[in-house]
Amino acid sequence: MKTLKTKILIVLIFAVFIFFFSNDFGLVDIDKTAIIVALAVDKGEEYPFEVTAEIAVPEATDQNSETKNAQVTGKGNTIGEAIKEVSDLTGWFPQLNFCNLIMISDELASDNVIKILNYFAVTFRVQDSCLIAMSEGSAKKVLEDSSPLDDIASFAIQKILLKQPGFDKNVLDNNVKDFCVSYYNPASSSYMPIITRNTVEESSSRATNSSSESGQGDSSTNKSGNSGDKKIVFSARKTALFKNGIKTGELSEEQTLAYKILNYNVKSTVYPVKKENVLVSENQNFLITILKNSAKISVKPYQNQLNLDINVKIFCKLSDSSSNRIDSSVSKNTPLPQEVKEAFRKKLTDEIYSLIDTSVNSNCDIFNIERRLYKFHHKDYLRFKDNYLSAVVPNVTVNISGQK
Amino acid sequence: MKEKQLRVRQICLFFLAFTCTNKLFTLPSTIASVSFNDLWLSTLLNVLLDGTSIFLMLILSKNTDKNIYEILEDLMGKIGAKIVCALYLICFFIKSLIPIIEQKEYIDLTLYISSPSIIYFLPFFIVCFYLCTKKLRVLGRLSDVLFISTITGFIVLMALSIPHADFSNVLPVGVNGIKKILSGSFLSLTWFGDAVYFLFFIGNYNRTKKDGKKILLSYFISALSIVLFMIVFYGIFSSISYRQKFSLTEISKYTTIINSTGRFDYFAILLLLVSNLISISLPLFFCSKLLNYIFSIKNRYVSPLIVTFLAFFTIVILTQHVFSTQKIIISVIGLIFLIFFNVLPLIFLLVFKRRNNENS
DSSP: OHHHHHHHHHHHHHHHHHHHHTTGGGOOOGGGEEEEEEEEEEEOSSSSEEEEEEEEEOOOOSSOOSOEEEEEEEEESSHHHHHHHHHHHHOSEEEOTTOOEEEEEGGGGGSOTHHHHHHHHHOSSSOTTOEEEEESSOHHHHHHOBOSSOSOHHHHHHHHHSOOTTSOOOOOOEEHHHHHHHHTSTTOEEEEEEEEEEEEEOSSSSOSOOOOTTOOSOEEEEEOTTOTTEEEEEEEEEEEEEETTEEEEEEOHHHHHHHHHHHSOOTTOEEEEOGGGOOOSSOOOEEEEEEEEEEEEEEEEOSSOEEEEEEEEEEEEEEEEOOSSOOHHHHHTOOOOHHHHHHHHHHHHHHHHHHHHHHHHTTOOTTOHHHHHHHHOHHHHHHHTTTTTTTEEEEEEEEEEOOO | OOOOSBOHHHHHHHHHHHSSGGGSSSHHHHHHHHHGGGHHHHHHHHHHHHHHHHHHHHHHTTTOOOOHHHHHHHHHHHHHHHHHHHHHHHHHHHHHHHHHHHHHHHIIIIIOSSOOOGGGGHHHHHHHHHHHHSOTHHHHHHHHHHHHHHHHHHHHHHHHHGGGOOGGGGOSTTTTHHHHHHHHHHHTTTTOOTHHHHHHHTTSBOOOTTHHHHHHHHHHHHHHHHHHHHHHHHHHHGGGGGGOOOHHHHTTTTOHHHHHHOOTTHHHHHHHHHHHHHHHHHHHHHHHHHHHHHTTOOOTTHHHHHHHHHHHHHHHHHGGGHHHHHHHIIIIIHHHHHIIIIIHHHHHHHHHHHHHHHHO
């Protein structure tokens, strides 16, 4: 018993010794920590990079439970140096573990953006699952907008980038890791969503949500400064294409949606079939909800060409129509009219062909043709590896079905 | 018949609990830097090498009840046995360095915001010292408990990672050529060589029916889980695999749920870290046992104290030379590990068996 007590005492003394001399195991005091929730990277005048950190300042008082934020800009020759300056200016330790959004200004996209993203991909201070986006105009300005719903602009943007089940999946989001994986492949082709700020006039002093032109609920309303009637609407439905880290093209909203249908599960996403596509006389505009989608993309090499076969199958239902009379098919999920199916098929087929054209014209291999060739037709890979995009001959088949 | 220190069940669980955890840190990126999408083939080669060694050891040690020290004494006398054990001691000590250094770096870089002082890593050496003071029996008891931790951690990690892996990334198989596959295999020898542990179990466990099959099966379950990990790892990171240093932390964080709940995958990671604590202490554990034998030390604290202090100071000194240490160990000493951990044990057992057959 006596020996046991001595052993316990020795262990306790040792434990106290460790705790005393460990300097809290190197942990940084929470009061001296700046929790950075988003970063905006702009082109600087003096230095190549200007990094604006959106810092969340938690305030737990009885009067105000909202989280306030502050923006601090640091400049530097490298991203790391600019972030270090943020720390120097504030006296806070920049805690980047909660940084979920990195916004890059479109000005920087004319040069290789990997110079920016490499820092975030390699450091352990930032999660490389962090979302990336390109802003139209100044990235700093986007972070400075504050929302009536959420004071932190980056939170509002994340809502439109990351869609929960049940929401429309019409934004082509990307993160640091996936961008780098695509960049370091031989094709070196990648993408990121473009964040646009649209000013809309509203008469009410406090609006909750406003929708963009097509009204598909993928935008977030924000108050611009202190002007009560001017609202900023963020949208992320357009996509920037990158080749070797340099922006070479853009996908329109329709092309982005078509790409999503080809590569992701877009259950519950709506697809508008407009007037000119519909052959029926009365119903002019339709809104179709995709219930199930699958796509098979394959590359087949021939003598002088690469056949890009795309086979899409969609199961959907009619959600709305601009009809003069109430149509029971909307509420009862009855079979889709043949004309609507045909219009949808034609529109989507055209979008996919235009998507392929954009990919070829911007020299950006968003269909991973190079990788498909390398993995599944390695013998032909060497023959096509330098000109695979120009050798592509697309063949798109779209099958639309609904309730039978 | 005297009571043995281990049971067959415990040896099986030993392989399940401790052979895979130390290979989930820097090993995947190390192999990927050489073998690229064929990293799993390089791993498979090492797994087959160790599996074959265990298989042959099981066959060659079938009719003996002697432990490795007695076998060596029979073969080359007491002095010869002590010289061989001294060489093994050096090998085990060098083998222990990379896993401990990577564990230290892992904790330093991923679990702390700033760089803490070396003292934060002291608890590892305290646990290691305590483990070294115990007899071989302790490994059996730890295996009985910690296999749950390893299996749970691994399954959770895989469940979170597999949906995000594109398995076609490992295609086409063998495209990088046999030279690169063999290079990857050679560079990773430091992390393998688990067959040698079985050498120390010979004569120390109660034999039962079909024990060989059970041991071999449990080894291969653990070994194939490493191969699976490599495939999933490359499936997720493909072209940037070589620079994802700590795959254990990297692999599971792309699940959508983590965006809203935070890094709950750290529960699985911590479970694996607990098992890994014992896994990386194993070479030092055997070092202290070998030291006891070489110098006939009876006091159970002396050898563990020497071994742990030596390891601690070596790690402190090498903190500034991690890159060159790793380079030397994996590129030069790998061959020595291959000889000592896979070839020599088989030669010892083969000669011992032949001599026994001649005598009988």
